[in-house]
Amino acid sequence: VEDKFSFVGLTYDDVLLLPGETDVIPSDADTTTRLTREISIRIPLLSAAMDTVTESRMAIAMARQGGIGILHRNVPIADQAGQVDLVKRSESGMITDPVTVGPDATLAELDTLCGQYRVSGLPVVEPDGTLVGIITNRDLRFVPRERFAGTRVRDVMTASPLVTAPVGIAREDAAALLAKHRVEKLPLVDEHGLLAGLITVKDFVKSEQYPMASKDSAGRLLVGAAVGFFGDAWERATALVEAGADVLVVDTANGHARLMLDMVRRLKSDPATRDVQVIGGNVATREGAAALVAAGVDAVKVGVGPGSICTTRVVAGVGVPQVTAIYQAWLACREAAVPVIGDGGLQYSGDIAKALVAGAESVMLGGLLAGTDESPGDLVFVNGKQYKRYRGMASLGAMQSRGDRRSFSKDRYFQGDVPDDEVITEGIEGQVPYRGPLAAVAHQLVGGLHQSMFYVGARTVPELQRRGKFVRITPAGLKESHPHDVQMVADSPNYARR
Numbered sequence: 356v357e358d359k360f361s362f363v364g365l366t367y368d369d370v371l372l373l374p375g376e377t378d379v380i381p382s383d384a385d386t387t388t389r390l391t392r393e394i395s396i397r398i399p400l401l402s403a404a405m406d407t408v409t410e411s412r413m414a415i416a417m418a419r420q421g422g423i424g425i426l427h428r429n430v431p432i433a434d435q436a437g438q439v440d441l442v443k444r445s446e447s448g449m450i451t452d453p454v455t456v457g458p459d460a461t462l463a464e465l466d467t468l469c470g471q472y473r474v475s476g477l478p479v480v481e482p483d484g485t486l487v488g489i490i491t492n493r494d495l496r497f498v499p500r501e502r503f504a505g506t507r508v509r510d511v512m513t514a515s516p517l518v519t520a521p522v523g524i525a526r527e528d529a530a531a532l533l534a535k536h537r538v539e540k541l542p543l544v545d546e547h548g549l550l551a552g553l554i555t556v557k558d559f560v561k562s563e564q565y566p567m568a569s570k571d572s573a574g575r576l577l578v579g580a581a582v583g584f585f586g587d588a589w590e591r592a593t594a595l596v597e598a599g600a601d602v603l604v605v606d607t608a609n610g611h612a613r614l615m616l617d618m619v620r621r622l623k624s625d626p627a628t629r630d631v632q633v634i635g636g637n638v639a640t641r642e643g644a645a646a647l648v649a650a651g652v653d654a655v656k657v658g659v660g661p662g663s664i665c666t667t668r669v670v671a672g673v674g675v676p677q678v679t680a681i682y683q684a685w686l687a688c689r690e691a692a693v694p695v696i697g698d699g700g701l702q703y704s705g706d707i708a709k710a711l712v713a714g715a716e717s718v719m720l721g722g723l724l725a726g727t728d729e730s731p732g733d734l735v736f737v738n739g740k741q742y743k744r745y746r747g748m749a750s751l752g753a754m755q756s757r758g759d760r761r762s763f764s765k766d767r768y769f770q771g772d773v774p775d776d777e778v779i780t781e782g783i784e785g786q787v788p789y790r791g792p793l794a795a796v797a798h799q800l801v802g803g804l805h806q807s808m809f810y811v812g813a814r815t816v817p818e819l820q821r822r823g824k825f826v827r828i829t830p831a832g833l834k835e836s837h838p839h840d841v842q843m844v845a846d847s848p849n850y851a852r853r
């Protein structure tokens with residue numbers, strides 16, 4: 356009974372990092388970190404598996420910046436797997452399994468495919484895989500749109516001369532061929548004339564444009580996807596792995612639950628899924644983290660109740676302030692060298708370094724990214740200001756099926772069997788200010804982390820974790836931390852009063 360009140364829990368606003376002796380300048384800092392046991396990323400940021408934060412567009416943008424997006428699971432399996440596919444095809448040194456079109460398809464069908472995959476043209480192949488041509492914007496330029504439905508690909512495609520290259524061509528040779536023939540796409544063929552891959556100019560440009568991008572061994576962007584542990588969760592997990600997901604996040608509000616641990620064990624042992632990295636969560640105690648490590652996870656995700664849209668701590672009265680929760684989880688994970696991910700509750704860039712010093716190796720963000728161009732949903736105008744909607748996955752809107760949109764979100768809160776009109780919500784629906792492109796927001800967040808590393812005197816993330824020390828502050832200290840006794844007269848790119 357003595358330890359009924361075990362200890363005081365601290366969160367981001369309760370602590371500051373001590374400045375230390377430094378010979379690091381901010382631009383020297385290297386933010387490379389471990390996402391999981393086997394995957395490293397160059398910036399320690401994940402976008403949250405929420406239906407107002409991460410779909411394929413956000414996942415692509417996050418991976419290009421050097422982080423990773425976790426696709427939410429509040430959609431049918433085929434939709435989520437389709438999004439994994441979109442990310443994996445979006446940018447690569449060579450596309451090994453390109454989207455193609457048949458010669459007898461209409462231009463209208465082609466147009467739909469190109470829109471769906473956001474590409475400007477496709478190789479044309481016979482049903483047996485033989486490459487017969489290529490069709491791009493250039494070929495379509497002189498066909499009026501009203502004739503798209505009645506015109507076949509074979510009648511306008513470029514067939515001869517067709518510039519191709521053998522599979523295995525070196526990157527530089529491919530670039531030279533593209534330049535020499537002034538073409539944008541180079542289909543690769545095997546010795547039988549079957550299409551075996553595709554190299555595009557865009558991919559060359561992109562890899563120069565996004566030097567930090569998170570990529571797999573084939574040069575494709577990394578992507579993660581959320582799964583549950585209930586109902587068709589196994590079918591979802593295998594479909595996502597099949598589609599190419601690099602990471603599965605077993606996504607629940609209480610990761611210290613038997614069903615959840617069973618799912619992790621199955622994922623890590625079944626031949627269909629055991630090669631994929633598995634993140635488990637969420638937990639907020641040392642024991643919870645230890646249970647996940649024992650079940651075999653590749654990273655432990657921490658956070659019960661810190662989220663900006665979360666009401667778990669008031670509805671259920673349960674949670675642990677986030678800095679303490681991360682530290683407790685780290686105590687359980689350090690021996691097994693399993694990385695910790697701090698999920699939720701970050702308000703400013705300075706909170707990233709605090710999470711890392713507490714023991715996390717990366718952080719997951721919802722609210723800080725929900726206002727970017729790449730999050731799902733349209734801009735809304737309120738009193739002349741621009742906002743984007745942001746809601747908890749345990750909000751009424753996310754947990755209830757509406758019209759033909761079925762909800763898949765209830766089991767995250769262990770209410771998979773509860774009728775829609777009886778769910779107990781643990782989140783709210785809201786809006787956040789519009790923030791422009793993700794690249795600009797990520798730049799400020801990572802830039803803030805570089806400043807933290809400079810102040811602490813750490814060139815790398817492990818060094819930051821080793822050297823970083825906290826001072827606990829009081830409400831007066833917090834007041835002093837924020838701008839005070841002055842009226843802000845201009846917007847700041849990385850600060851707004853909450």
Ligand code: RVP
Nearest residue numbers: 403662663699700721722747748749782
């Ligand atoms: P935040 O970044 O503070 O907006 O928090 C995002 C996190 O909140 C998510 O990654 C998830 O763990 C949690 N979440 C999502 N929905 C809800 C809810 O409805 N309670 N909570």
